[in-house]
Amino acid sequence: MSRRIAVFTGTRADYGLLRGLIRELADAPDVELQLIVSGSHLSDAHGRTVQEIERDGVPIAASVPIWRDDDSAPAATRDVGDAVGRYGATLDTLSPDALVVLGDRLEALAVALAATILGIPVAHVHGGEVTEGALDESLRHAITKLSYLHFTSTASHRDRVVQLGEEPDRVFFVGAPIVDAVASLDILSRDELRDRFGIRLARPTILVTFHPASADVLPPLELLEELLGALEAVTTHDVIVTGSNTDIGSNAVRERIARFVAEHPDRVDFVESFGQLGYLSAMSASAVVVGNSSSTVLEAPVIGVPSVLVGDRQRGRPLAASVATPAPGREAIATAIREARRVDGGATELFGTPGFAKRTAEILRTHDLPRYPRKPFHDVPLRSSD
Structure with a gap:
């Protein structure tokens, strides 16, 4: 059955x-x-x-x-x-x-x-x-x-x-x-990425994803301004920005990102959604991943690409050595981007095989799948306080 x-x-x-x-x-x-x-x-x-x-x-x-x-x-x-x-x-x-x-x-x-x-x-x-x-x-x-x-x-x-x-x-x-x-990735070549998504990849590239987070260290738009200021300061790199999630406050974030892209047509590309293959391929072709997406702490370390985690949205997740966590200011973020170095291997040991x-x-x-499953609460013994 x-x-x-x-x-x-x-x-x-x-x-x-x-x-x-x-x-x-x-x-x-x-x-x-x-x-x-x-x-x-x-x-x-x-x-x-x-x-x-x-x-x-x-x-x-x-x-x-x-x-x-x-x-x-x-x-x-x-x-x-x-x-x-x-x-x-x-x-x-x-x-x-x-x-x-x-x-x-x-x-x-x-x-x-x-x-x-x-x-x-x-x-x-x-x-x-x-x-x-x-x-x-x-x-x-x-x-x-x-x-x-x-x-x-x-x-x-x-x-x-x-x-x-x-x-x-x-x-x-x-x-x-x-x-x-x-492990099963058959990544797209740089030429395939350029042809499919219209991105340039001629210089070292920063791949950026930013989502609004109401409990972050700064209000979302303030933190975004610091991130964009850092991207403006790192003139040696081109930038690819991906679309934000449908989160609370995402409209204002998306509008500000659209203005930033329009203001820098010479070095900033925007892709709403790469799909998994395109995104991981673009990540593999990038010098550094930046933002507050979970991909800065999951995908990037596993692939072996350095990342810069902005703000506290992912605070508490296990971090590989390749993930930088600068203070939420443009100078600190820009410094972390400049100092990012490609990692050999990848951090798969953090996340299993x-x-x-x-x-x-x-x-x-x-596994047993009862309809209307009953779940007894499993008590974990507490340590007595000293």
Whole structure:
């Protein structure tokens, strides 16, 4: 008897990380894959990245639009509330045996909540991590408590999920999905990148991604100004900027980035969405990765490209030696960019070995998946204070 496994994707980033698992489940003879596509995938302003999924030939079981144009916090609460209902209707129709969710975004929280209400076991990827400078920190831990199975990227993240009260036999250290992606990467050449995306890559290049984070060390636009000031100061490098996520406050960030790109047509290119292959290829061809995206602490170290992490959005994640964390001022950021040096090998030891997709798919295929799962709270003995 086959299992129906639903996989949820709401952004270009989580689809790139889940692609290997999606393929593994699609190829399994005892699994019926149900892919649910939502969030910025369906937004024209963010590149309508559902087209990347369609090009991969993966059947889409449901497309669920949730975001409107208003990026304010009150609007986000309304959109998320509506999303729970829309996801609930979709899941009720599909009736999967489990739902796979990755990460820490509002879309992921909404779909995990809908599944929990319907009694569908949630399988959470990348739980137990810390990002102190972002709202995502709270969302991730909330999704952990809504989830029945847990697939963590490091052993310490597994320990943290257990610390949150999850039973150890439902928490698995399977490594980071990005390690799989890099291990199987057939990167595009510089000429292919130039032809496909219209970028120059003639000089050393800085690859930049910046997302607004309300809990960061500075307000998002102030931190962005410091980053842009640093990029202006490093005149020896060209710059490629990628599009921001659909986060609270993203419209103002995107408008400021658009002005910066227009002001520097001689050395700054903009690509809304590369897709995973294009993004990792562009990263491999770059001298340094800069910004506050998780790719500065995951993808870049695994590939072996130095990175400069701006602000506190990723504070608390394990950092490879190749990740610089300057003070949030333009001079310090510019210095870190100038001093970045290519790294031999890559930091795969931080995030496990290739095989995330196979290990995770096997657990999803064989582990007990009770409808309306019961989760006893697993108490971790506390150390007595001195």
